[in-house]
Amino acid sequence: MLDPPMASADVSNPLQVAIVGSGPGGFYAAEALLRRRPDARVDMFDRLPTPFGLVRGGVAPDHPKIKQVCLVYEKIARSPNFAFFGNVKIGRDLTIGELRSAYHVIILACGASADRRLGIAGEDLAGSHTATEFVGWYNGQPDYRDRVFDFSTDRAVIIGQGNVAGDVARILATPVDDLRRTDIAEHALAALEHSRIRDIYVIGRRGPGQIKFTPVELKELGQVRNCAAIVAAQDLELGSVCQAEIADQRSDEAKKNVDVLRGFAAAASCGKDGGGSSGRRIWFRFLETPLRIAGPGRVESVTLAKNRMEGPPFAQVAVATSQTLDLRCGLLFRSVGYKGVAISGVNFDERAGIIPNRKGRCMAGEEPIPGLYVTGWIKRGPSGVIGTNRADSVETVEAIVEDLGAMRPAPKAGAAGLRDALGAAGMRAVSYAEWQKIDVAERSRGQPRGKPREKFTAVAEMIGALDAVVTPAA
Amino acid sequence: MTIVVTDNCRMCRFTECVSVCPVACFHADDDMVYIDNDVCIDCRACIPVCPVKAILAEEDLSEAQAHWVEVNAEKSRALPVIEEKQPQLPTAEARRAELGY
Numbered sequence: 001m002l003d004p005p006m007a008s009a010d011v012s013n014p015l016q017v018a019i020v021g022s023g024p025g026g027f028y029a030a031e032a033l034l035r036r037r038p039d040a041r042v043d044m045f046d047r048l049p050t051p052f053g054l055v056r057g058g059v060a061p062d063h064p065k066i067k068q069v070c071l072v073y074e075k076i077a078r079s080p081n082f083a084f085f086g087n088v089k090i091g092r093d094l095t096i097g098e099l100r101s102a103y104h105v106i107i108l109a110c111g112a113s114a115d116r117r118l119g120i121a122g123e124d125l126a127g128s129h130t131a132t133e134f135v136g137w138y139n140g141q142p143d144y145r146d147r148v149f150d151f152s153t154d155r156a157v158i159i160g161q162g163n164v165a166g167d168v169a170r171i172l173a174t175p176v177d178d179l180r181r182t183d184i185a186e187h188a189l190a191a192l193e194h195s196r197i198r199d200i201y202v203i204g205r206r207g208p209g210q211i212k213f214t215p216v217e218l219k220e221l222g223q224v225r226n227c228a229a230i231v232a233a234q235d236l237e238l239g240s241v242c243q244a245e246i247a248d249q250r251s252d253e254a255k256k257n258v259d260v261l262r263g264f265a266a267a268a269s270c271g272k273d274g275g276g277s278s279g280r281r282i283w284f285r286f287l288e289t290p291l292r293i294a295g296p297g298r299v300e301s302v303t304l305a306k307n308r309m310e311g312p313p314f315a316q317v318a319v320a321t322s323q324t325l326d327l328r329c330g331l332l333f334r335s336v337g338y339k340g341v342a343i344s345g346v347n348f349d350e351r352a353g354i355i356p357n358r359k360g361r362c363m364a365g366e367e368p369i370p371g372l373y374v375t376g377w378i379k380r381g382p383s384g385v386i387g388t389n390r391a392d393s394v395e396t397v398e399a400i401v402e403d404l405g406a407m408r409p410a411p412k413a414g415a416a417g418l419r420d421a422l423g424a425a426g427m428r429a430v431s432y433a434e435w436q437k438i439d440v441a442e443r444s445r446g447q448p449r450g451k452p453r454e455k456f457t458a459v460a461e462m463i464g465a466l467d468a469v470v471t472p473a474a
Numbered sequence: 475m476t477i478v479v480t481d482n483c484r485m486c487r488f489t490e491c492v493s494v495c496p497v498a499c500f501h502a503d504d505d506m507v508y509i510d511n512d513v514c515i516d517c518r519a520c521i522p523v524c525p526v527k528a529i530l531a532e533e534d535l536s537e538a539q540a541h542w543v544e545v546n547a548e549k550s551r552a553l554p555v556i557e558e559k560q561p562q563l564p565t566a567e568a569r570r571a572e573l574g575y
Contacts, residue, residue: 024496028496035558065516066515066516068515072496072497072498216531249575252527253522384519385494386519387496387517387520388519390493390495390496391494391559394493
């Protein structure tokens, strides 16, 4: 219900906004809202006690500079009109309906936490994992801390050729001593120390001109100590359609990628295998699609179809040929994209793995749902880099500002209206100030080990650290 | 690694770079934008979105472009940060055509 337009902000009736999810999309939405609507009060919810989403739980431990983006989020969080409610899961602890009654605007920024499946036999065999599990595990994400990976095998296969596949390959290939001073989870360090993985196959269904790595991430795979990045020279003899794609101005990244791969091939042909007898090897393989994963009880091999590319430039598709081959492996990761998870009470597009929306407005068929918005991966799907979410969130906030116009909605209670739900038995919401205590505790745990932080990997540990802090010394 | 804005930026100000920069490290004068590499986190989100390919990593600079590292450092220190996409300059489309993009 909307009242007549009001010219100025009314502190007794702030625009109450709830943001669900505290990753980049959520924080950039908060930033844009606080800038565009200084009368807004922004409450951010996360299912974990810790904020920052995939910056904390996804960005690889050996990429510390990227994690400095958190300084920007900390600045946003310092706004007096911002509050954080960690350890509160929407759909479990609070319903969308409860949020809607307390807030004028809800922005869903909960990302895409599920993996796309290959849809082939053997996918669920022991030893076959999702990249998400592995990434979450080495980053100490509570959902994945108890996963077990068998590194006693000598061969790992990664299905997919994007940056997540690159992270998985790099962490598997990197000598464990080079990870000791990162914020990698201690349990991951302990397990990787005994890794016997020697050969890592990174497999894509399309050709070298269509890989999804960013060039800098690809280049890094050639810079791992004691590891050779191997590409067969004949795989880089591109067909005329691929050559036309690469020659196009839009293909800067693809061209750079192919150049990096040529560099790998050249280094290998002049005997610089880098890996030496004690090292590891990353093999790039193209035009191969997994057909089935086989083994009695656990993964022993993957059967791949050889593909060929068909179609005009920029619309080529990989088509399986009748030729197949078996690749022996003891460990397999699928890294073929993420998809969102439906939230109870909100329309969901199962196929695309996103919440149907127009410029961030959640849709029910052709009609926007008043007050309900999305941003980030749950809005557009899992694409782009951290900064892509900034532009994406600005677009959503522009839609919100446009929809609100000069109208001043009837007052809503915001977090005060959720007091009963948040105070219910078993609930333990974590404030931003409390997260900062967790942060300090993690940093000091890391210090004796020369690590920037030693993450708590269980929610109970995080809450325990808070209780330890608030208990006065005897 | 240092990421810098080069000469192609002049007279355009498309500022697609600014809208995807996760850390607001762009500064501007009337002519073009510059990157503050003390703030930049090397994510390179800005490089592919520039319509005139003005942004390059230091390793990709030609010898004739090498001075832009220093220019970006100096200018970004002296100029105000821009956090939001700006209206493009009236000369932008002509400049883009002139550059062949």
